[in-house]
């Protein structure tokens with residue numbers, strides 16, 4: 302799996318409309334009725350190692366008509382869950398010990414000391430329990446410290462936030478190696494994120510590293526919070542770093558209360574989302590103002606390029622981002638996991654995810670793409686009638702014994718109904734969406750992180766950036782709009798190399814969409830059913846999948 306994952310490719314789902322014309326539902330119906338390769342993974346209580354697969358062990362029996370011998374190839378990724386693999390009369394059971402254990406180490410061979418960070422920052426990292434950099438951190442930090450603009454692309458939960466925060470903190474603020482930086486009273490770094498939650502998560506990460514004495518050096522400028530208070534804090538605390546959402550940053554900037562011409566760093570986190578139509582105007586303003594001093598450049602010429610370093614970050618980087626970065630940036634590099642490439646050498650055919658159909662895609666070719674999802678993630682899908690979806694979700698949670706679940710839907714108005722049904726069946730759950738107030742959203746999130754809420758029922762709002770280490774299951778109760786959205790939703794589990802499961806619940810007529818995403822993501826999606834409190838996997842009809 303790891304080997305195939307490392308070479309897998311991701312291509313954007315371009316346009317389903319053409320496929321909708323085909324009667325896929327009948328194909329899907331037939332194929333799911335065909336003889337299946339049933340997989341059963343029983344209650345797990347051991348870690349997933351080669352030894353744990355112990356093929357010599359006595360197999361579990363599941364009744365005469367089902368399996369008698371361990372021989373399948375599907376195993377559970379859940380700590381306590383039950384997944385069964387049955388092939389005719391043969392099956393395989395794998396046992397695992399702990400839920401959410403780290404199964405796919407993404408830590409670099411280098412130490413934080415080797416990345417050229419100042420001592421005070423190294424102390425902070427140690428104090429906060431960060432002992433080894435991840436791959437993407439050990440590649441990105443030296444490149445940014447050297448002064449390169451950078452596009453950072455690596456899979457969800459691989460530590461991209463620290464990959465850009467560490468070089469920034471090593472250059473500005475109280476932990477930096479430049480003592481004069483501390484004395485400066487202007488904003489020196491701006492970090493932009495598409496949602497309040499992600500913005501606040503980044504603020505917490507900066508605060509953690511700055512420590513309690515210096516935490517005022519970072520200021521949040523997220524929407525939904527009191528703007529006057531934000532403006533007062535800017536004036537009073539003179540933060541070195543601001544983190545905010547595009548709308549609020551642009552609003553304060555237009556009001557003349559945000560002075561960012563002296564900014565040395567601009568980070569667009571989830572850049573592909575930030576460059577989408579929704580944010581276009583605000584991002585344009587930010588790009589125009591941040592780090593651009595009025596007047597002439599060093600040789601008297603009008604300096605079109607900003608005096609800032611620009612860092613663009615996402616697990617999914619379309620070529621449009623690469624193109625934009627080339628035009629804004631100075632000697633930009635592309636950082637992918639542990640690899641650094643000059644951006645000028647990156648071509649449209651390079652392994653970068655495409656958000657818009659390219660010529661190659663239009664010609665029906667699969668564009669090669671890079672890894673945007675952690676290799677340890679397991680992907681399943683099942684079929685359910687619309688009216689039974691919540692029950693399917695409940696059975697899925699039970700079967701996998703999931704402890705912390707994010708269930709995605711597409712529209713906020715249906716979330717309450719799902720929560721109501723889950724609660725009625727005794728499953729702690731809560732809804733989260735953009736129409737909730739800021740306080741309500743942060744309360745729900747806190748409770749979810751503490752484990753007081755088992756199922757967070759949400760929409761696209763929570764798909765990007767949300768970091769809940771304990772989340773061991775993501776369920777798509779409704780299909781994401783495309784493979785990129787799938788990747789971000791799925792990436793809420795299996796963070797930092799942990800185990801995680803994604804189950805997509807679709808209607809029979811939607812199977813072709815799942816198949817299309819499977820193909821584009823280059824990942825196996827196993828068809829499953831929930832039988833007798835267990836997840837049963839059946840082998841798909843390969844003629845349809847590939």
Ligand SMILES: Nc1ncnc2c1ncn2[C@@H]1O[C@H](COP(=O)(O)OP(=O)(O)OP(=O)(O)O)[C@@H](O)[C@H]1O
Pocket residue numbers: 430431432433434435438455456457458459460461462463615616765766767768770792796797
């Ligand atoms: N070197 C490290 N050692 C231990 N934990 C780390 C390290 N780097 C990051 N983390 C933790 O890993 C988690 C995931 O990191 P982060 O949110 O930055 O991932 P990401 O790549 O930005 O994910 P996404 O693409 O979903 O936004 C966070 O809880 C973070 O604190």
